Amino acid sequence: MTNPTPNPRKPPSNLTPQQYARLKSELATPYRGLRQFIYVVCGASGFIGALIFLGQLAAGRDVNNALPNFALQVGVVALMVWFFRLDKKSRRPPSP
Numbered sequence: 001m002t003n004p005t006p007n008p009r010k011p012p013s014n015l016t017p018q019q020y021a022r023l024k025s026e027l028a029t030p031y032r033g034l035r036q037f038i039y040v041v042c043g044a045s046g047f048i049g050a051l052i053f054l055g056q057l058a059a060g061r062d063v064n065n066a067l068p069n070f071a072l073q074v075g076v077v078a079l080m081v082w083f084f085r086l087d088k089k090s091r092r093p094p095s096p
Contacts, residue, residue, distance in 0.1 A: 029090070032087065035083075035087060036084060036087060036088075039080045039083050039084040039087070040080075040084070042076065042080050043076070043077050043080035043081060043084070045076075046073045046074070046075075046076030046077040046080065047073075047077050049069070049073040049076075050070060050073035050074050050077060053066045053067075053069045053070035053073060054070060056070075057070060
């Protein structure tokens with residue numbers, strides 16, 4: 001006996017077309033939600049750190065250490081924003 005294989009282009013009868021499309025997109029890019037959550041959390045951490053070092057710079061305390069740390073935190077935020085946008089852009093279907 002052979003098992004008939006379902007047609008990959010036709011959604012199973014127990015799924016709506018929206019559910020089927022969502023499952024197909026999740027199969028194409030697994031863990032997207034987790035990645036985006038990590039991008040947001042790391043970006044928020046960098047933003048909080050940047051605010052702290054900006055406060056130190058504004059107060060004039062330990063400027064030699066605060067300036068490179070502030071630049072690093074701004075770089076982390078920029079990198080996380082870039083990763084998030086790159087991940088969101090890859091979600092959209094290509095335009096014709």
